[in-house]
Amino acid sequence: MADPIQKLILELARLPGIGERSAARLAYYIVKASRSQGSSLARDLAGALVQVADSIGLCHQCQNFCTGGKCSICNDARRDARALCVVEGVGDLRAIEHSGAFRGRYHVLHGALAPLDGIGPAELRLDEMVERVVADGYDEVIVATNNNVEGDATALYISRLLAERGIRVTRLATGMPMGGELEYMDQATVGRALQERRDIAS
Numbered sequence: 001m002a003d004p005i006q007k008l009i010l011e012l013a014r015l016p017g018i019g020e021r022s023a024a025r026l027a028y029y030i031v032k033a034s035r036s037q038g039s040s041l042a043r044d045l046a047g048a049l050v051q052v053a054d055s056i057g058l059c060h061q062c063q064n065f066c067t068g069g070k071c072s073i074c075n076d077a078r079r080d081a082r083a084l085c086v087v088e089g090v091g092d093l094r095a096i097e098h099s100g101a102f103r104g105r106y107h108v109l110h111g112a113l114a115p116l117d118g119i120g121p122a123e124l125r126l127d128e129m130v131e132r133v134v135a136d137g138y139d140e141v142i143v144a145t146n147n148n149v150e151g152d153a154t155a156l157y158i159s160r161l162l163a164e165r166g167i168r169v170t171r172l173a174t175g176m177p178m179g180g181e182l183e184y185m186d187q188a189t190v191g192r193a194l195q196e197r198r199d200i201a202s
Ligand SMILES: [Zn+2]
Pocket: 059, 060, 061, 062, 063, 064, 070, 071, 072, 073, 074, 075
């Protein structure tokens, strides 16, 4: 049998952003914890991983991760059923939820258009998303894809599909971050901030 610690290090190193050294540090921490009395870290961690692997599926409405067919957001009747926010990943959904600034519903694409990597509209099931928007009668679709080439392409594609059907499509504003100082900003950010300037509400 392979050395269990070495195996743990190899598995941890498969995670994004975790190199071999970080993996070893985490593995030794877990091993140490599992040997100390009263610590249930290793077993709790193992249990949580097994549970995730066995019970998490996709919400049939919005494709958020969930247990049991429909996620808690889609199940929440208090959510605004007129606004739909389209995100690339569940992490993006979580970030928007944490902002507290959006009370509508979501649609998770699980990616962005990247033709060179073989990800086209069919892989993201964009037609099904449009069907959902039309069937559920959303007034506005907020495209919250990332501010990069793939995110831009995805937003443009979605806006064309929905504009044909007369649905309002908006995109998250880009520009100066909170607390940002103009003189330290990169030129793309400054350019975009200027393009997307708006009237000061009075
Ligand atoms: Zn859902």
